[in-house]
Amino acid sequence: MTFRDIIEAMHKRDSAVTSGAIVGSDGLTVEEWRAPGDSQDLFALCAETAQFFRESARIALENGLGEGREAFFSGDKGCVFIHRVNEGYSLAVVASNKVIPGRCRFLLRQAVLRAREIL
Numbered sequence: 001m002t003f004r005d006i007i008e009a010m011h012k013r014d015s016a017v018t019s020g021a022i023v024g025s026d027g028l029t030v031e032e033w034r035a036p037g038d039s040q041d042l043f044a045l046c047a048e049t050a051q052f053f054r055e056s057a058r059i060a061l062e063n064g065l066g067e068g069r070e071a072f073f074s075g076d077k078g079c080v081f082i083h084r085v086n087e088g089y090s091l092a093v094v095a096s097n098k099v100i101p102g103r104c105r106f107l108l109r110q111a112v113l114r115a116r117e118i119l
Helices: 003-013 042-062 101-118
Strands: 017-024 029-034 070-074 078-086 089-096
Touching: 003 017, 003 029, 003 089, 003 101, 017 042, 017 078, 017 101, 029 042, 042 070, 042 078, 042 089, 070 101, 078 101, 089 101
Parallel strands: none
Antiparallel strands: 017 029, 017 089, 070 078, 078 089
């Protein structure tokens, strides 16, 4: 199983998931997957989300919430979910605005467990 397979499996269970990538803590994508017709610039998005994730993790730690493990943000046309896989990598997925956030978070947590097996 590859990281691409893991993200594609999320899409098969929830078609609102349109793309995703395994991302290093430096913001560089290791491997990515996108649904046909998806035009998301994952390279740029992952670079930005890595910084966002670092900052949200810092805020969580400084406010007594513990180690940052997960972040989510949404816009008018879609959402981004990020979950830490281990110290050096995160899994980021993009979903349409039709996503049910709780379902996507559940699928993402399952995907992270599979990604840990690969790493």
